[in-house]
Amino acid sequence: MSILPETEASVSAGPWVAISEEPIDPSVVLARVGDPADGAVLLFLGTVRNHAEGQHVDGLHYEAYLPMAEKVLRQLAEEMCARLGTDRIAVVHRLGTLEVGEVSVAVAVSSPHRTEAFATASTLMEELKRRVPIWKHERYESGRAAWVEGHPR
């Protein structure tokens, strides 16, 4: 027997966070944010580049330590929501094999004014690259492949 009111579950949805092997659709991520009170919407997409450290890249593979990656990414999104004062943040990271040009990560933020949206999306990306246990394995034109570790820039 529940004594909680039925509406309890919908009080605050929190940020939308996902890690998935499915291709990322930017318009779906964008649709997760926005509000009549917001004057700014920002969408960042990370895409697979055809070059890295002077080598020609053919494609890559992302691997995650999934339970921890999901937990850390959610914590991070919640920290950003606390800073923003709303839950209008969406973030999704792709796993598996990606070709050049495909979207590896998408972040959407909406806010009343543009400066918070820029700062939040930028900090979220910086911290994601620092904290979330996901690794990139690059395939080069030369036939070689290698794990990338850390972020030179």
Next chain:
Amino acid sequence: MSILPETEASVSAGPWVAISEEPIDPSVVLARVGDPADGAVLLFLGTVRNHAEGQHVDGLHYEAYLPMAEKVLRQLAEEMCARLGTDRIAVVHRLGTLEVGEVSVAVAVSSPHRTEAFATASTLMEELKRRVPIWKHERYESGRAAWVEGHPR
């Protein structure tokens, strides 16, 4: 009789710039940028907020000094391209009557790394708000309407 090679016209398309009464489709703006060499794509949307300076906003109207607005916006986009080192910038500003939630301006930038994309989109918006001769006429819930001048923040 032309002595220019036929490919001349397609050497550099420059940034994509538009000022229009047509509703803005974010996915169309996004599609104007991106390149296999780019690892970052940024889309900024300005949307009509339901409040301004403590008043409830019902909707608004944008007016431009069109020939100058088009010229200044193009100059600005070209300055940003020069800074970025590529022409992968798209910007469109809406004119006419807009309801709450509609997109008034969209900026898309792609670049090899994310920091330049963030800096370019942010500076472009700042300069657009400072230099492009476009004015906002807000309609309030109270029935009053007023020109907005300058940008309090």
Next chain:
Amino acid sequence: MSAVRALFLARYRDLVGTDEVELRVDAPLPVREFVALVRARGEAFSRLPAAATVAVNHEVAGPYTFVGPGDEVAFLPPVSGG
């Protein structure tokens, strides 16, 4: 033709009650004097700020930029696009 077109945008149009007037100008004169000429056309025009931003032929002009026959001078309130 010896006319200069003066355009009034946004709130300035509401202020003066028209979006455009033509002024007869026989010789080039500085923006500063041209603005004074416009403001002297009547009570409505005198509401324009003496230091209003103006653009000459789609380019923001300083007070000593010269305006002559055939030019287009636009009176621009502080902008609020974005």
Next chain:
Amino acid sequence: MSAVRALFLARYRDLVGTDEVELRVDAPLPVREFVALVRARGEAFSRLPAAATVAVNHEVAGPYTFVGPGDEVAFLPPVSGG
């Protein structure tokens, strides 16, 4: 059960040649000692850095965090998501 699961991610998995081993641990011990125990399992394991980042139960742990029976300890190379 008195086992601790040790997981090896990304390049560390390639280095040791397996993604997981179980170690018998009768009493809790600091991460630092647990890592030494893993590295002593053989030549492949000794290639893991002595100061590798490890997570205990999905939380980054310092060298003096205690690891005990039932815990999951993951060896994490520097991350490169994004």
